[in-house]
Amino acid sequence: MRPEEIRALLWSCAYFFCILSAYYILRPLREEMGIAGGVRNLPWLFTGTLVAMLLLHPPFAALVSRLPRLRFVSITYRFFMLNLLIFFVLLKFSTEAQNIWVGRAFFVWISVFNLFIVSVFWAFMADTYNIRQGKRLFGFIGVGGSLGGILGSAITATLAGPVGPVNLLLISVVLLELGVLAVRRLARISDAWGAPPALAAAVGSAGANGDAGDSAAAAGGDREEPIGGSFLAGITHVMRSPYLLGIVAYMLLYTITATFLYFQQAEIVAATFDDRAVRTSFFARLDLLVNILTVGTQLFLTGRIIKLLGVAVTLAILPIMVMIGFTGLGLMPTLAVLATIQVLRRSTNFAVARPTRETLYTVLPREDKYKAKNFIDTFVYRSGDQIGAWSYALMGWLGLTMVGIAFATVTLAGVWLLVAFWLGRRQTELASEASSAEELPAASAPA
Numbered sequence: 128m129r130p131e132e133i134r135a136l137l138w139s140c141a142y143f144f145c146i147l148s149a150y151y152i153l154r155p156l157r158e159e160m161g162i163a164g165g166v167r168n169l170p171w172l173f174t175g176t177l178v179a180m181l182l183l184h185p186p187f188a189a190l191v192s193r194l195p196r197l198r199f200v201s202i203t204y205r206f207f208m209l210n211l212l213i214f215f216v217l218l219k220f221s222t223e224a225q226n227i228w229v230g231r232a233f234f235v236w237i238s239v240f241n242l243f244i245v246s247v248f249w250a251f252m253a254d255t256y257n258i259r260q261g262k263r264l265f266g267f268i269g270v271g272g273s274l275g276g277i278l279g280s281a282i283t284a285t286l287a288g289p290v291g292p293v294n295l296l297l298i299s300v301v302l303l304e305l306g307v308l309a310v311r312r313l314a315r316i317s318d319a320w321g322a323p324p325a326l327a328a329a330v331g332s333a334g335a336n337g338d339a340g341d342s343a344a345a346a347g348g349d350r351e352e353p354i355g356g357s358f359l360a361g362i363t364h365v366m367r368s369p370y371l372l373g374i375v376a377y378m379l380l381y382t383i384t385a386t387f388l389y390f391q392q393a394e395i396v397a398a399t400f401d402d403r404a405v406r407t408s409f410f411a412r413l414d415l416l417v418n419i420l421t422v423g424t425q426l427f428l429t430g431r432i433i434k435l436l437g438v439a440v441t442l443a444i445l446p447i448m449v450m451i452g453f454t455g456l457g458l459m460p461t462l463a464v465l466a467t468i469q470v471l472r473r474s475t476n477f478a479v480a481r482p483t484r485e486t487l488y489t490v491l492p493r494e495d496k497y498k499a500k501n502f503i504d505t506f507v508y509r510s511g512d513q514i515g516a517w518s519y520a521l522m523g524w525l526g527l528t529m530v531g532i533a534f535a536t537v538t539l540a541g542v543w544l545l546v547a548f549w550l551g552r553r554q555t556e557l558a559s560e561a562s563s564a565e566e567l568p569a570a571s572a573p574a
Contacts, residue, residue, distance in 0.1 A: 138313040140271025145306035149299040151279025160230035246504035265482035266429025276418035284411035361498030380543035382511025424478035439551025457533035
């Protein structure tokens with residue numbers, strides 16, 4: 128870290144801490160409600176999630192086009208806070224039969240909520256920090272989210288029994304509002320010292336140390352100007368860009384394999400535990416372990432791994448781990464093996480793969496950072512869930528057992544590995560091209 132970055136970093140961590148605390152309070156409730164609604168109904172819940180994503184992306188993109196970033200971020204989070212209050216009332220006063228259907232709707236809503244709040248967060252980070260800052264600092268910023276995940280998981284694991292799961296929704300509402308306050312402070316700081324990536328790189332090139340892209344000096348540029356453009360730009364830009372399509376492929380393969388593991392988790396947990404409160408507590412403790420392991424990695428290893436191995440190799444770590452994990456699950460499909468794989472896979476994703484994946488967007492224009500990224504992080508992500516959910520059901524219908532599906536997933540992860548290498552190399556090329564293009568105007572810049 129550099130001294131001028133510390134305040135912005137701390138507010139970034141606080142922002143991520145609040146929104147992930149809110150989510151991890153709710154996540155175990157979603158998992159339990161999905162099982163309570165019937166494991167065989169999960170593919171239909173994934174279908175509902177995909178439809179909800181498709182309906183929400185255009186109005187979100189319209190907000191991005193017309194409003195300053197601080198306003199559309201605040202509106203997005205407060206929309207979800209209002210939804211939480213509505214679900215609190217429905218879950219509190221519905222009958223047992225109605226509660227199952229409200230729980231299914233809640234499952235779909237949470238599956239939309241978690242992607243939107245995290246996508247908006249990382250888009251804001253990519254718009255605040257430049258390429259080289261992202262490689263150095265995104266891992267540390269992730270620590271804030273991991274600590275929030277630990278707190279949220281601990282709250283649910285501790286209070287789900289004595290307080291009741293439904294009452295925990297109100298704590299999430301408070302945390303989301305604190306996240307809005309944090310992002311407002313961050314916006315003021317970043318507007319004061321940070322330039323857009325291209326301008327920051329030019330100023331850095333003209334500076335005494337010649338470290339293009341890392342300057343934190345104020346260099347102008349108003350990030351609160353509306354981004355403009357069409358509300359369909361996120362979709363059309365993805366379709367025209369091989370680089371963005373590469374990110375789409377990476378995301379699809381990640382979510383398909385994650386969905387396969389999710390369904391195997393649902394089957395094993397449903398066969399192991401009968402009590403709903405016990406299942407909720409198990410999921411919360413799993414989340415707690417994931418976040419503890421993630422924090423240690425983010426604090427001491429993430430930034431160094433990205434700088435040492437480069438984007439391509441770092442992106443490849445998760446596909447390799449998934450290949451190893453599904454091989455182990457195919458050999459021993461037990462609760463202990465499943466829990467081990469889930470903890471290692473998810474902590475690796477949060478600590479290493481996710482920050483690296485977010486650096487892919489730092490080489491893109493501002494419009495793509497919010498619109499194309501949101502389309503990929505929400506609709507494409509849930510499309511992968513959808514493909515994975517129905518593919519899993521189809522393989523079961525064709526007679527493949529849990530073991531057979533596990534070994535089939537190993538092959539799919541091999542394709543994912545190749546995509547990771549290509550995407551990482553392409554990001555490096557684009558970053559190099561951007562630096563070369565910025566050197567010329569920097570040379571003639573006034574002292």
